[in-house]
Amino acid sequence: MSDWLNQVFCEDALAGLARIPDGSVDLILTDPPYNLGKDYGNASDQQTVEEYLRWTEQWIDAALPKLKPNGSLYIFLTWRFSPEIFVMLKQRMTMMNEIIWDRRVPSMGGSVRSYSSVHDTVGFFVGRKDYYFDLDAVRIPYDAETKKARSRSIFIGAKWLEVGYNPKDVWSVSRLHREHPERANHPTQKPLEIIERMVKASCPPGGVVLDLFMGSGTTALAARRCGRQFVGFELNPEYCAIIGERLAALETIEALALAAAPDAPAKPKAKPKAKAKAKAKAAAPKKKPAAKKAAAPKPAAPKRSRAIKKAPPEEVTI
Template sequence: MTGWVDQVFCEDALAGLARIPDGSVDLLLTDPPYNLGKDYGNGSDQQSVAAYLAWTEGWIDAALPKLKANGSLYIFLTWRFAPEIFVMLKKRMTMMNEIIWDRRVPSMGGSVRSFSSVHDTIGFFVNRKDYYFDLDAVRIPYDAATKKARSRSIFIGAKWLEVGYNPKDLWSVSRLHREHPERADHPTQKPLEIIERMIKASCPPGGVVLDPFMGSGTTAIAARALGRRFTGFELNPEYCAIIAARLAAPKPSPTIKQRKSIARAAKAVMRAVGATEEQA
C-alpha cells in the first residue's frame, strides 16, 4: 500500500481514480459539488441538470470499484438532486439510511416564496450485508437523569446504558460560521464532528478512506486523527494549498473538557466490560 495512500492529489478525480487499486478502500466519503452555482474556482458547480447528472454517474462508476466488498459510502447531497442520485446508487449498492444534517441555520432571512432550506441530505450505502459498522464507536452517552431513571435491577450491567445510544438519522450539528476555529477558506466546508462520526462507524482502524472531492481536506484531517489512512483528489490548486497547510499544522492538544470527556468514556467502557465479565 504505497504511492497513493496518505496523499491528496491535485487533479481531476475522474482522471486520478485510475491510480487507486480496485477493492482497496474501506470507506468512500465524499461531498461532491451540488450544482448550485457555488464558486469553486472552476465550472464544476454550474452545469445543466442533464450534464450534472451525467457527470455524477460518471464519477460514481469510476469510484465504486475502489471499494472493498464490505465497504461503505457516505455522500453529501442537496435535496434538489438527492432523489435522482439515490436512484443511481440504489442500482449499484444497498441504501441503509437517508441522514438529514440540520445545519442549525438561524431563524432569519431566507425565501419569501417557499420554506427556508436548512438541511443537507446524506446517503449511507453499503456493498453487501456484512459491511463494517462499529456502533459502539459512535454511541451518544446518556445523561445522568436518564441513567438514574434506568436504575432498576433489570438494567444493571446493561452495556447500552453505560456506552450510550445509537445516533438517529437526524444530525443536528452547526455549520461552520466564519469565526469558527475549524473554518478554512472554502465555501462548503463540513464540520469535523460529522466526518469523524462517519469514519469511526464505517472504517476500521488502519483502514483507508477515499474522498474524490477533498475541498478543504476535512476527510484527510479526520482520518489521520482517528488512525485511518486517506487518499483523495482536489481540482482547485488553492484548495490543495489549504489541505497541505492543514495537514502540516501541529495537532492541537485536547482541551480540559475533551480530556475529561475521553476519561469518562473510557471509564464507562471499562464498567461495561467488567459487568459483562461478571455476568459471564
C-alpha cells in the same frame, strides 16, 4: 507503503482514480458539488441538470470498483438532486440510511414563497450484508439525569445504558461560521464532528478512506485523527494549499504531543525515591536488636526439656 496512500492529488478525480487499485478502499466519503452555482474556482458547480447527473453517474461508476466488497459509501447531497442520485446508487448498492444534517441555521430571512432549507441530505450505502459498521465507536452517552431515571433493577448492567445510544438519522450539528476556529477558506466546509462519526463507524482502524472532492481537506484530517489512512483529489490549487496547511498543522500538534509524552508521566522520576526507600528498608535490619531479643524466648525450650526430665512417673507407668 503504497505511493498513493495518505496523499491528496491536485487533479480531476476522474483522471486520478487510475492511481488507486481496485478493491483497496474501505470507505468512500465524499461531498461533491451540489450544482447550485457556487464558485469553487471552476465551473464544476455550474452545469445543466442533464450534464450534472451524467457527470455524477460517471464518477460513481469510476469510484465504486475501488471499494472493497464489504466497503461503504457516504455522499452529501442537496434535496434538489438526492432523489435522482439515490436511485442511481440503489441500482449499484444497498441503501442503509438517508441521514439529515440539520445545520442549525438561524430563523432569519430566507424565501417568502417556500420553506427555508436548513439541511443537507446524506446517503449511506453498502456493498453487501457483511459491511463494516462499528456502532460502539459512535454511540452517544446518556446524561447523568437519564441514567438516574433508569436506576431500577431491571436496568442494572444494561450495556446500552453504559455505552450510550445509537445516533439517529437526524444529526443536529451547527455549520461552521466564519469565526469558528475550525473554519477554513471554503464555502461548503463540513464539520469534523460529522465526518469523524462516519469514519469511526464505517472504516476499520488502519483502513483507507477515499474522498473524490476533498475541498478543504476535512476527510483527510478526520481520517488522520481517527487512525485511518486517506486518499483524495481536489481540482482547485488554492484548496490544495489549504489542505496541505491543515495537515501540516495537525502533524505539528501530533509531534508536540509525542515529544511531551515521555515527560508527561512523572512516575519514572519517582523510581529513585522508591529505590532509596527500599535501601532504607534493607538497612533497617541492622538496627534490629529486636531480632536478637526475639531469640530470648529460647529459655522456653529448656522449660520443656526440664518437664521431660521430670516425667519419670510416666515412664514408670509405661
